Amino acid sequence: MKRQESLLSKTPDHISTPPLPQELLDLRKQIDRLDSQLLEVLAQRNHVVSRVAGVKKKHQIPIRDRERETSILQDRKSTCQTLGLSDSVVENVYRVLLTASRERQADLGTEVPDNLSQRTVAVIGGHGGMGKLFANLFESVGQEVLLADLDTTLTPTEAASRADAVLISVPMRATVEVIRKIGPSCRKDGLLFDVTSTKVEPVEEMIQNSCCDVIGTHPMFGPSVNTLQEQRVVLVHGRLRENSPWPNWLSRCLKARGMLILESDAEEHDRSMGIVQVLTHLSTQVLGLAMARLGVPITQTMRFASPVYLMGLIMTARHFCQSSELYGAIHMSNPNQPEVARAFSQSLTDWLESVKNKDQEEFDRLFTEAHNFFGDFSDQALTQSTHLIDRLVERG
């Protein structure tokens, strides 16, 4: 692995330093001893968390208890005041510990129900990023998984005919073709589901080309996430038999790993993705391409980086590490893309016009138009963004 370098700050020159005074070295030894105690306490805490996981599993109690988390945060913060510690330090430490505690409980299968029926799941495209992620997920909750991909001896059609549930996890442009090919092989009492970023067309195609139950699925995250906890998955009920067991089975599998389930209809989903994906991707893509064309080297702008600029820069660079094919398909297949493109273009024209005319009044009017849209959300956004900026500066 590459040595991880600091982004925000680097000592400009190496200056040879005199040896440190003994009294400083002694204090550092005291800190080392205190840190040993601290890690020992954390390890004991971790051990108790494992036992909590066992009790919760036995009594079918969910991993996350927001009331308990809030009361821990409040209590630890009030204790820290009497101890002369800063509020925000204790809060930040406990945010890390609470998340780690939930992650540990999820790893121990706390929310995997004992009575979850075991099904055979065929993952078509099982060698791709999302395919692997879902294959691991279903295995971790006790399901049997069949992988089929371009390079497996098991063909997609065979896998589909042998499975109870069939997941389509292939590149977006291939989705319809694969659905048409394997849909007819799905069992009548089975489930056909997908992970495509749009929902109207794939759900329609799955219904047309199979006789089984159909659920459109859109995981709102990519394969590189560190945790599945709190990650959202949109479920669109396509076609379901009366008393179909599938919605419940799928929800329980996903919730067992801490994911959040959101039900929606296909149209509402695609409309929202016009903003969540099409608009925000377009904005990032235009920014990245303009940076490339202006050609000021990153090393130069980094010298002058504010934390907000650095954050924009790393999120933009991250975008261009992902799949161009996926991003192209998201634009080209979303029915709301033309409307989004028009709004973005007109907004650009209006801003540039006000700047060109040095018309501060018009600039203020546009600024207020956007400010008002965010409304009450702004307060939360300020708190959360300041927190993120602090975490970024912390890594400097």
Added chain:
Amino acid sequence: MKRQESLLSKTPDHISTPPLPQELLDLRKQIDRLDSQLLEVLAQRNHVVSRVAGVKKKHQIPIRDRERETSILQDRKSTCQTLGLSDSVVENVYRVLLTASRERQADLGTEVPDNLSQRTVAVIGGHGGMGKLFANLFESVGQEVLLADLDTTLTPTEAASRADAVLISVPMRATVEVIRKIGPSCRKDGLLFDVTSTKVEPVEEMIQNSCCDVIGTHPMFGPSVNTLQEQRVVLVHGRLRENSPWPNWLSRCLKARGMLILESDAEEHDRSMGIVQVLTHLSTQVLGLAMARLGVPITQTMRFASPVYLMGLIMTARHFCQSSELYGAIHMSNPNQPEVARAFSQSLTDWLESVKNKDQEEFDRLFTEAHNFFGDFSDQALTQSTHLIDRLVERG
């Protein structure tokens, strides 16, 4: 203060829950006891850090010691493996503790040199956000501060004539006017400096309208930051007498609070700000206005939020909480704005053309053009952005 709400996730319904089993309550009591120990150790650690501050001050040792930080991180991570704790949890906890330790040392004046000469600093615009921030900063390092603003009995001109160093911290559009008014009152052996976001014009004006030393200053952060540590300040040497004491005095004042000093010339600064400020602000402004005009309520898109979308949303909403006047002035006064606007517009046209023509090949070409620009930076960006996403999910 408003109750802070969770952004990413909210329990959809309040379900009345059965009482918790006694064995869970007992385990929670164990966790509470361990947490008391943990906070006690943190308080002791904090106390030792205060003593470290005293020793460092006595021996003039800088607060930050990157070697020591790296060795602490490595050592604690290797210990945690034998204790069955996860690497990343321990790293995240220690990032918080190391930053807190530096902050505490800075609060205790560790890097405030005993031999820093005491000067009188007039802060013109001392009631504004940045004015207050710099007034506090100079006071905290033992300087005498005079505040002048529109509503003070002390006029800016009087303040300037009574001070050794005069800081212009007024709205951007008023900067030139204020410089012309108070410049002639500055003492010949004094310093005139500013905090404007461009540097060519204000530095030129300060030189033209005074006889004293001139340093252009651009703090790369706003008044709402939680810490000054690792924040960057650009210094542009405008006019300096031979053996001028001012560059050294100013650097030492700023470094005493942990800030990073960057020297630049005015032209290089303004060129870089074409990217760091003009381009990234434009991108955020267009995105925010387009969101407002498309009018899909935030509550609706938040239901479907991925962490990346949420991050973009909070950073955009944050932007529109800042000063429209400042942002307008940054665009209208930067000499590189027209070039930036052209690059952004052309990039938008090219992306939209490829999408409209459903030309995936052309889309890939544009994508690669941007991807290649980020080059080696992408690896760091992926690591850092994943870290930020984790921290955001943690608050869910």
